[in-house]
Amino acid sequence: MSTIDWSRFVTRINVSAPIETLYLAWATRAGMESWFVRLSEYRNNDGKERAAEEQVIVGDTYKWLWHGYSDEAVEHGQILDLNNKDYFKFSFGKAGICSVNIRPEEGEHIVELIQEDIPIDEQGKLNFHVGCKTGWTFYLANLKSIVEGGIDLRNKNVKLKQVLNS
Template identity: 60%
Template sequence: MSSFDWSRFTVRININSNSIEQLYRAWATRGGIEYWFLRMSEYSQPNGSLRGDDEPVQKGDTYRWRWFGYGDEVTETGEILDCNGTDFFKFRFGEAGDCSVRIYPEQNELIVELLQDNIPTDEKAKEMWHIGCKTGWTFYLANMKSLFEGGIDLRNKNEQLQDMINA
C-alpha cells in the first residue's frame, strides 16, 4: 500500500518582487489576481456587494473566477476562509479542497507557497484535483513569476486552442 498522501500537495516559487504586500495583493484583490491568474474575478462581500479592483478581500467573502482559454461555463466559486491582509490568504477551491497561500522571505528572496489540502481521495479526485490542480498551480505560479519579473504573460488567451498546459 502506498504511503503517498493524495489529500494534499505544496508548490513553492521564489519571485523577485518589490514587497510581500505586492505579492499578497496579487491574490487578495480583483485587479491583482486577474493580472497573473484569471481573466475574470469577482470578490463579493457577505452582503452581496462586489469589492473594487484594488479592494482587498476579507474573511467570509466569496469569489467567482473564470480563466483564459475556457468559456464562461467554466466558472469556479468559493469562499475566502481566512486572510490577514499581509502574507496569508486561504480559500475553498470548490470541490478540490482548500488552498492556503503564504508569502515569506527565505534566503533573501520572497517565496510564494501554496498548500492545497482536504482534497478528496477517490480515483477521480486523485486525477482531477491532485494531479490536475498541482499541474495548474505549477504553471500559474510560473506565470506569476514571469509577469512580476519580466512582464511576459504566458497564458493561452485563445479559447479555440484546447488542452494547453497554459490554460
C-alpha cells in the first residue's frame, strides 16, 4: 500500500538573497526569465502585456515558453493569489495549483513550492507528480545559482534532448 500522496508535493531550497528579490523572481516577467523560462508573458485582465519589471496582480494570465523546447511546449495559466511580499499562487495547467512561500528559517531564506490538486491517475502520477517535482527541483536550484552567483544552469540548446536542465 502506497503512503505517497500523489495529489501534492512540497519542495524547498534555502537561498541567500533578500525576500523581496526572491518574490520579484516570481512576480515579474524579468524575474521569471532570469531563472525559469525563456519567455514569461504576463497579461492583465484587459489583455495588455505587463512590462518586464511590472509586478503581476491576481487575475493576470501568463504564457510561458522554456529554453531547450520549441514554442509548441507552452504553458498557460492564471495568477490566483499573492501578497506582494512573500507569497505567490498560480494555476499550472493540468498539473494543478502551485503556491510559493518565501520565509526566514534558521537565519536563512527558504523558497518553498507546493504543487497540489495533481490528478492521481497514472499520467498525473508520472507526468505531474514525478515530472514536475523533478523539474521544480532543478529550477529552484537554478534560482539559487542565479541569485547567489549569476550562473545560469539552463540548457538553451533546443537540439539537446532529455537533459536534466531543460
